[in-house]
Amino acid sequence: MKVNFVDLKAQYKTIKPEVDQAIAAVVESCAFVNSRSFEADFSAYIGAEHCVGCGNGTDALFMAMQSLGLGKGDEVITAANTFIATAEGIGWTGATPVFVDCDPVTYNIDPTKIEAAITDRTKAIVPVHLYGQPADMDAILEIAKKHDLVVIEDAAQAHGATYKGTKTGNFGKAACFSFYPGKNLGAYGDADAIITDDQELATRMRKLSDHGSNVKYQHDFEGINSRMDGIQGAVLSVKLKHLDKWSDRRIEVAARYSEGLKDVCVTPVTVDGVRHVFHLYVIQVNNRDELMKHLQEQDIASGIHYPVPLPATPAYTGLGYKSDQFPVAYGIADKIVSLPMHGDLTDEDVDLVIAEVKKVVK
Numbered sequence: 001m002k003v004n005f006v007d008l009k010a011q012y013k014t015i016k017p018e019v020d021q022a023i024a025a026v027v028e029s030c031a032f033v034n035s036r037s038f039e040a041d042f043s044a045y046i047g048a049e050h051c052v053g054c055g056n057g058t059d060a061l062f063m064a065m066q067s068l069g070l071g072k073g074d075e076v077i078t079a080a081n082t083f084i085a086t087a088e089g090i091g092w093t094g095a096t097p098v099f100v101d102c103d104p105v106t107y108n109i110d111p112t113k114i115e116a117a118i119t120d121r122t123k124a125i126v127p128v129h130l131y132g133q134p135a136d137m138d139a140i141l142e143i144a145k146k147h148d149l150v151v152i153e154d155a156a157q158a159h160g161a162t163y164k165g166t167k168t169g170n171f172g173k174a175a176c177f178s179f180y181p182g183k184n185l186g187a188y189g190d191a192d193a194i195i196t197d198d199q200e201l202a203t204r205m206r207k208l209s210d211h212g213s214n215v216k217y218q219h220d221f222e223g224i225n226s227r228m229d230g231i232q233g234a235v236l237s238v239k240l241k242h243l244d245k246w247s248d249r250r251i252e253v254a255a256r257y258s259e260g261l262k263d264v265c266v267t268p269v270t271v272d273g274v275r276h277v278f279h280l281y282v283i284q285v286n287n288r289d290e291l292m293k294h295l296q297e298q299d300i301a302s303g304i305h306y307p308v309p310l311p312a313t314p315a316y317t318g319l320g321y322k323s324d325q326f327p328v329a330y331g332i333a334d335k336i337v338s339l340p341m342h343g344d345l346t347d348e349d350v351d352l353v354i355a356e357v358k359k360v361v362k
């Protein structure tokens with residue numbers, strides 16, 4: 001690849017001595033299933049009281065919702081245009097995901113369409129800070145308060161993003177961050193952290209992640225096994241120190257793309273008062289297939305996030321939604337394309353991508 005979508009090799013080269021040493025220390029100590037040190041680092045970074053490390057972001061969403069008492073008969077509102085993990089987390093508690101259309105400018109859940117989806121079974125809203133831009137939290141929290149709903153943030157794409165000066169992860173009762181390798185803060189395998197200020201909830205989630213137990217062989221309830229590995233915690237503590245610098249570079253890259261592409265296609269809009277950390281840089285074009293084919297021929301990676309809105313995905317067609325309920329999400333699904341985005345892109349890489357996009361998008 002001339003320009004990679006994410007470049008974990010390039011990133012590793014910049015932190016190799018630190019990461020190698022951190023991994024070796026875990027191997028020496030044989031503390032293979034313990035991420036307490038990273039949990040302390042990450043809760044301090046977010047500015048929240050508690051952090052529970054776990055196996056992956058999908059488990060995290062499930063564990064947060066299950067620990068908040070959500071289950072069969074409950075409805076949980078989320079965005080129609082998110083990754084399936086958000087809805088899986090809801091579904092695995094026994095609750096039903098209820099999809100709401102997105103805003104045409106930010107691609108985040110449209111708060112003006114949330115109230116119409118609320119029924120007497122609705123218990124929670126799961127906003128997703130999609131592509132790295134915080135959702136409209138003031139509006140969402142106001143609706144949640146009015147209808148007595150709990151808010152759980154899906155912050156899997158928004159490590160270090162801020163909304164009116166506060167980091168994502170501080171708005172909901174709990175917030176789930178994914179450390180899948182390709183995320184803005186990525187482990188060397190699967191990992192996740194749940195953030196909360198609620199001590200009791202943190203204890204319940206930690207027990208759930210460890211066989212319903214916080215004292216060896218005393219199982220208060222049936223849990224699962226979804227803990228964070230020591231090696232992942234060690235890698236993440238090293239990488240966390242670099243995260244803000246990498247986010248700054250993502251923001252610079254996004255600005256360079258937008259300057260170069262503003263007259264050719266729909267470029268991302270960052271709303272006032274937020275720090276958008278550009279997990280993904282998503283444009284809209286009318287000839288997406290042609291553009292992606294051309295980029296591939298030039299050895300430039302691209303992607304689609306996401307090609308099929310969740311209500312139209314086989315896993316959820318049984319819920320019986322109609323496409324006209326989601327005019328925005330369905331309308332953009334054939335137009336959106338994600339360009340290479342990571343903290344090690346050079347200006348030359350970005351300029352090359354811009355030049356190639358311009359050759360086929362008019």
Ligand SMILES: *Cc1c(COP(=O)(O)O)cnc(C)c1O
Nearest residue numbers: 056057058083085086156178180
């Ligand atoms: C990555 C991601 C998750 C969690 O994914 P895992 O791979 O299970 O860590 C959840 N929601 C969104 C929006 C994501 O992008």
